[in-house]
Amino acid sequence: xxxxxxxxxxxxxxxxxxxxxxxxxxxxxxxxxxxxxxxxxxxxxxxxxxxxxxxxxxxxxxxxxxxxxxxxxxxxxxxxxxxxxxxxxxxxxxxxxxxxxxxxxxxxxxxxxxxxxxxxxxxxxxxxxxxxxxxxxxxxxxxxxxxxxxxxxxxxxxxxxxxxxxxxxxxxx
Ligand SMILES: [Zn+2]
Numbered sequence: 001x002x003x004x005x006x007x008x009x010x011x012x013x014x015x016x017x018x019x020x021x022x023x024x025x026x027x028x029x030x031x032x033x034x035x036x037x038x039x040x041x042x043x044x045x046x047x048x049x050x051x052x053x054x055x056x057x058x059x060x061x062x063x064x065x066x067x068x069x070x071x072x073x074x075x076x077x078x079x080x081x082x083x084x085x086x087x088x089x090x091x092x093x094x095x096x097x098x099x100x101x102x103x104x105x106x107x108x109x110x111x112x113x114x115x116x117x118x119x120x121x122x123x124x125x126x127x128x129x130x131x132x133x134x135x136x137x138x139x140x141x142x143x144x145x146x147x148x149x150x151x152x153x154x155x156x157x158x159x160x161x162x163x164x165x166x167x168x169x170x171x172x173x
Contacts, residue, residue: 005078007046007059014066015111015120030066030111031055033103 011018011027018025019037029039032053039050049056055065063074075081112124 004046004059004080006043007048007062008041008043010059010063010078011041011048015114015124017114028111028114029053029055030107033107033110 008018008025016027016030018027018041020026025041025043026037027039027041027048028034028037029050029052031039031050032055034050034052038052039048039055041048047056047058048062057065059078060071060074060080063069063077064071067074067077069077108128112121112128
C-alpha cells in the first residue's frame, strides 16, 4: 500500500484556499474554468470530486493532473515510496475532460492570480511560465489571438499586483 500524504495539506501547499460550506470543503476546480468553488475535498476519504466537470481521484491523481506528472513523478513529488507493482496509468480512473489550450491557459493563470503568498506565487509563476512558453509562442503565432491574449495577461497581472503586496518594497515589513 502507498503511504500517501494528506490531500488537504498538498492542496493548500499548491496555493488553493479551501472554503467551507457546512461541514464540507471546496476549492476552485483547477480542471475546468470554475467561478464558484465546485471541487469538493473529502478529507475523510482523502479524495477530491468536482461536481461541475466530474474530475475525481486521490492526492496522486490531483498532482498528476495539476502538474502533468506521470505516476512515478507524482510519487516523487509527494515523497511516496511506490513499491513498484502498484503503478497507475495516466487517465485510468480520471474522468477529467481535456481542456483546449486556451481554456487551460485561463484556468492555470486564474489559479496563479489567486495565490496570495509572495513566495508561493513567485515559484508557481516561474514554473508556469516555463511550462507555458511553448503555448505562449503558439498563441503569438495566431494573430487574432495575440492582442486579446496579451492584453488579458497584463490586465490580470496588473490586477494581481494591485491587490496584494507582490513587488512592493515594504512587503516584508
Ligand atoms: Zn472541475
